[in-house]
Amino acid sequence: MIKHDSDTIAAIHRELHSHLPSEPALRAKALESLLVEKGMVDPAAVDAWIDAYAEDIGPKNGARIIARCWIEPDFKQRMLDDAAEAIKELSYEQSYLIAVENTPNVHNLVVCTLCSCYPTALLGMSPNWYKMAAYRSRAVRDPCGVLAEFDVTLDEDVEIRVWDSTAELRYIVIPQRPVGTDGWDETRLASLVTRNAMIGTERDLSARVAEVA
Amino acid sequence: MDGIHDLGGRQGFGEIDVDEPEEQFHEPWEARVRSIVNAMSGPPDWNLDWFRHCRELIEPSDYLSRPYFDQWVQSHCAMLVNSGIATVKELASGKSAAPVSSMPAPMSAAEVKNTRLGAKHYDREIAAAPAYAVGNSVRAKGHGISGHTRLPAYVRGHAGRIARHHGAHVFPDANALGEKRFEHLYTVKFEASELWAEAQGQREMVYLNLWESYLEPL
Numbered sequence: 001m002i003k004h005d006s007d008t009i010a011a012i013h014r015e016l017h018s019h020l021p022s023e024p025a026l027r028a029k030a031l032e033s034l035l036v037e038k039g040m041v042d043p044a045a046v047d048a049w050i051d052a053y054a055e056d057i058g059p060k061n062g063a064r065i066i067a068r069c070w071i072e073p074d075f076k077q078r079m080l081d082d083a084a085e086a087i088k089e090l091s092y093e094q095s096y097l098i099a100v101e102n103t104p105n106v107h108n109l110v111v112c113t114l115c116s117c118y119p120t121a122l123l124g125m126s127p128n129w130y131k132m133a134a135y136r137s138r139a140v141r142d143p144c145g146v147l148a149e150f151d152v153t154l155d156e157d158v159e160i161r162v163w164d165s166t167a168e169l170r171y172i173v174i175p176q177r178p179v180g181t182d183g184w185d186e187t188r189l190a191s192l193v194t195r196n197a198m199i200g201t202e203r204d205l206s207a208r209v210a211e212v213a
Numbered sequence: 214m215d216g217i218h219d220l221g222g223r224q225g226f227g228e229i230d231v232d233e234p235e236e237q238f239h240e241p242w243e244a245r246v247r248s249i250v251n252a253m254s255g256p257p258d259w260n261l262d263w264f265r266h267c268r269e270l271i272e273p274s275d276y277l278s279r280p281y282f283d284q285w286v287q288s289h290c291a292m293l294v295n296s297g298i299a300t301v302k303e304l305a306s307g308k309s310a311a312p313v314s315s316m317p318a319p320m321s322a323a324e325v326k327n328t329r330l331g332a333k334h335y336d337r338e339i340a341a342a343p344a345y346a347v348g349n350s351v352r353a354k355g356h357g358i359s360g361h362t363r364l365p366a367y368v369r370g371h372a373g374r375i376a377r378h379h380g381a382h383v384f385p386d387a388n389a390l391g392e393k394r395f396e397h398l399y400t401v402k403f404e405a406s407e408l409w410a411e412a413q414g415q416r417e418m419v420y421l422n423l424w425e426s427y428l429e430p431l
Contacts (some may be wrong), residue, residue, distance in 0.1 A: 002263065003296075004263075004389075004391055008295060010272075012301075013271050013272055015301050016304065017275060020304060024240075024242060024279070024282075025242040027286050028282075030307035031246075031304060032249055037308065039312075039319070040255070040298075042319045042320065044321070045252035045321055045325055046248045046252050048325035050244050050248050052325060054244075093331055094331040095331060095332060095333060095335070113221030114220075114363060114365055115218065121329065124237055128233055128280075131281045133226040134226040134229045135229050136220040137220040137222065137224065137226050140408075140419050141367075149229050150231055157416075158416070160416065160417045160418070161417075161420060162405075162418065166363045167363060167379075167385075167398055167424075169379065
């Protein structure tokens, strides 16, 4: 049974701090060994997850969704209306997904100020900077400054919408389709879409057109 | 709680590591920890909000300095000790001194393929009608809450507008205490100029997902 008491947990943290091995990798190893001995983890399942992260789970999934939005305006509209439902058409699943669209006059930026909420099923692991204090503290207060660090500058008439993921809703930014990509197929378009563009820390993908072409 | 985790608007944390290599995991142990947490079994009274609260309670200096997945290790260790499943000594050595009883079986390798990340549901229909409609003006409550909460300090006492209603979702403050209660959830739009003195005249909006009891009518 959980003892629901914040002070108890804080005291346990202090005790762990003094007694666990000194290196993160060793702490992780000790936890895994113990859980395996106690029958709470099957190492084969751990290996299977590691394989899944290496092969299936990653930003390429989100990129495919964005490419479909660019090719099929009706699909994009379904994403904006109910993204969690729309992505099922491509066999993805992310409950409470919200798609927000960049336009010439709007730029969207996603953050989780309280922890690290992120649409992992579609974008894979979030970058460390997404989980660290510098980004989490500043994205809601100085989004222009944050974007400038990512070399994104916005025209003065562009409205910035910052989405703080304080509940189980998850956000994906639909970036603008770069010019010079007429007639491109879904795979080629998807190769233009970066992880950061789907978080909102990249805006203009047109420089990538030459790279991919 | 007014903890170190509630970072929105805090200042002085310096530059963002924008040159971080773009890879799923930077260290093999990080992939392992993430995968252990996906695959491990746990007692039925553990939930996401309890985990979040346990992470919020990591010593502030550790919270700011330790690698993210190391904090997952630390939080799960604390949960195991708190629930009487492991001792600090066992976690330090990696050696079990006593078996655990009545724990659900862990995930098998075969089950991994059929597990969809992100497919969990947290909403439920409730009898109570939503108190607010899209367009209503609201004010986020001004006081903090000592336990787990998802009302960040930076919006407390500030006025916003209901942008969207999402039905009723499990209420984090109660869920972290083991009580499943559902409340209407809204996306609330705040103008940056309402939140920050230096944002006057700027075209910036901040949207948060806030539960009904975090709000009062304006």
